[in-house]
Amino acid sequence: MPEAPEMTDTLDTLPLLPVAPLPLKDQARLLAIFFGDRLQMLLRFAESGGELSRFRFASRYVVLANAPGVVGEALLEREADYRKGPALSVYSRPLLGNGLLTSEGGFHRKQRRLSAPAFAHRQIVGYAKPMAEAAERLQEPWTTGQTLDVSREMMRLTLGIVGTTLFGVGNLEDDADTLGRSLTTVMQYFLKVIQSPVRLFSATIPPWEVRAKASLGHLDATIYRLIADRRREPRNAGDLLSVLLLAQDTEDGETATMTDQQVRDEVMTLFLAGHETTSNALTWTWYLLAKHPLIYAKVQAEVDEVLGGRTPTYDDLSRLPVTLQVLKESLRLYPPVYAIVRQATTDTQLGGKRIPARAIVLVSPYLLHRRPETFPEPDRFLPERWTAPFEKSLPRHAYLPFGGGPRICIGAAFALMEGHLLLATLAQRITFRLPHTGYEATPEPLITLRPRGGLPLVVTRRTATV
Numbered sequence: 001m002p003e004a005p006e007m008t009d010t011l012d013t014l015p016l017l018p019v020a021p022l023p024l025k026d027q028a029r030l031l032a033i034f035f036g037d038r039l040q041m042l043l044r045f046a047e048s049g050g051e052l053s054r055f056r057f058a059s060r061y062v063v064l065a066n067a068p069g070v071v072g073e074a075l076l077e078r079e080a081d082y083r084k085g086p087a088l089s090v091y092s093r094p095l096l097g098n099g100l101l102t103s104e105g106g107f108h109r110k111q112r113r114l115s116a117p118a119f120a121h122r123q124i125v126g127y128a129k130p131m132a133e134a135a136e137r138l139q140e141p142w143t144t145g146q147t148l149d150v151s152r153e154m155m156r157l158t159l160g161i162v163g164t165t166l167f168g169v170g171n172l173e174d175d176a177d178t179l180g181r182s183l184t185t186v187m188q189y190f191l192k193v194i195q196s197p198v199r200l201f202s203a204t205i206p207p208w209e210v211r212a213k214a215s216l217g218h219l220d221a222t223i224y225r226l227i228a229d230r231r232r233e234p235r236n237a238g239d240l241l242s243v244l245l246l247a248q249d250t251e252d253g254e255t256a257t258m259t260d261q262q263v264r265d266e267v268m269t270l271f272l273a274g275h276e277t278t279s280n281a282l283t284w285t286w287y288l289l290a291k292h293p294l295i296y297a298k299v300q301a302e303v304d305e306v307l308g309g310r311t312p313t314y315d316d317l318s319r320l321p322v323t324l325q326v327l328k329e330s331l332r333l334y335p336p337v338y339a340i341v342r343q344a345t346t347d348t349q350l351g352g353k354r355i356p357a358r359a360i361v362l363v364s365p366y367l368l369h370r371r372p373e374t375f376p377e378p379d380r381f382l383p384e385r386w387t388a389p390f391e392k393s394l395p396r397h398a399y400l401p402f403g404g405g406p407r408i409c410i411g412a413a414f415a416l417m418e419g420h421l422l423l424a425t426l427a428q429r430i431t432f433r434l435p436h437t438g439y440e441a442t443p444e445p446l447i448t449l450r451p452r453g454g455l456p457l458v459v460t461r462r463t464a465t466v
C-alpha cells in the first residue's frame, strides 16, 4: 500500500477525488438501481476502475474503495473516522436497538468485550453437536425426486440452530415456530422499506407495517420472558444467553454487566445476524456444488471416507479439508454481505485523497473477491485454490466475507464451523441436482445476497451410506 500522507493540517491540501463523469440521467438511473439492484450499482461504480472512485449520489459524496490497501484504511487504520452507514443505523434500530451491529464508539467496544466470551473457542465447540443433529433431522423426510427450495430449507435450519445456541436446547420448543415467523415478518418489513423509496417519504402506514409492529411486539415479549426466566435461575447452561447474562466487564475500573434491554438488543442482533448470512452462504454452496458435480463427488468421497455414515463431530472437521475449501470458495464468489457501508464522521483521507465528513464509503467483498490480481480466473469455482500457501500469500483485506477491523464479524468462527458441519452432514446423505441443465441462479442483493426467487434443487438420497 502506498504510504498515506499524515493526517494533520495537510488534509485541506489533499486533492478531492475527481467525480466520475456521470450524466444526470444516469444519476437518476443509479438512484432507481439503488432501490432495485444494488449489485448492478456496485458493478457500475467499479467500471470506472482504480482503487477509489467517487460518485455523487443524490446530494451525497459516495466513494467506492476497491483495493485491499484502501479497504484496510477505511475498516482498520482510520476506522475511528467512520460510523456505520445510515441505512443500517436508521432502519434497523427498531428491531436491533443498540446491539453489536448498530452501536458505535465506546459503547460498542464495551458490548463487544462483554459478548466476546460467548464466541470463545471453548464455548462454540459445544454447539457442534446440536448443529449436526439439526441437519440430520432436516433431511430425514426428504425423498428422491423431490424438488426443494433449498434457500428456504437452509433458512429454517440456521434459524433453528441460532435459536438453540442462543436459548439452549429444549428452551425454545414451544416458541421456535412463532418466533421464526415473527422474525421473518419483521425482516420482510425491512426489505419492503429499503426497496420502497416511497415509504421513506410517506406518512401513511401500510398494513405490512402494522403486521411487522405486532410481530416485533411478540419477539420482544418472548425474549424478555426468556431473559426473566434465566435471571430467576442464574446458571451457565452453555447457551449464548447464559454467557451474555453472566458477562462482566471491568475494563473501565468498575464492574459492568448488561441490563435486560442490552441483553434483548444483543440477542435480537445475534438472532438476525446469526442465521440469514449463514443460510445464504450454504444456499450458494449447494448451488455451486450442483453446478459442478465432479467437485460435489470429491466432497462426498471425503465425507464417506472420514465419516462412513456417522454424523460428523467437531473433531472430524480437521479431516474434511475439501469441504472447507468449497465453503471458502463459495464465500468468495457469493459473499452474503456483498457491501459494507461506512459514513465519515469527520474530514478524513483514503489513498491520499480527501474524504469530506458525511461521505459514504462503500467496500464490496463481492467486487474485491473477483479481482483477477488476487484471484486468478476470478469467475470460476475453484475450491482447490484454497491451499495454505495461497491463503498466506493473500494481501490483508483482499478476502473479507466477514469484514475487517474492529467490526469484523464476531460470529466468523461460529459460522465457519457451522457451515463446515452442515455441508458435511448433508452431503453425506443427499445429492442435490439442478432443476434442468443450464439452470442459472441470479443473485438478489437485498440485506444479504441471496438467489432471486429461491433455489429449486432436486433431491437424490444416497442410500449407500445411510
Ligand code: HEM
Residues within 6 Å of the ligand: 084, 100, 101, 102, 112, 269, 270, 273, 274, 275, 277, 278, 281, 335, 336, 337, 340, 341, 400, 401, 402, 403, 404, 406, 407, 408, 409, 410, 411, 412, 414, 415
Ligand atoms: C457466513 C456467515 C456470516 C457472514 C458472511 C457474516 C458477515 C459479517 C460481516 C461482513 C460483518 C461486518 C459488517 C460491517 O463491518 O459493517 C458481520 C458483523 C457481525 N456478525 Fe456476522 N456473518 C456471518 C455469520 C454470523 C453469525 C453466525 C453470527 C452470530 C451468531 C454473526 C454475528 C455478527 C455480529 C454481531 C456482527 C457485528 C459485529 C460488530 O460490529 O462488532 N455473524 N458479519
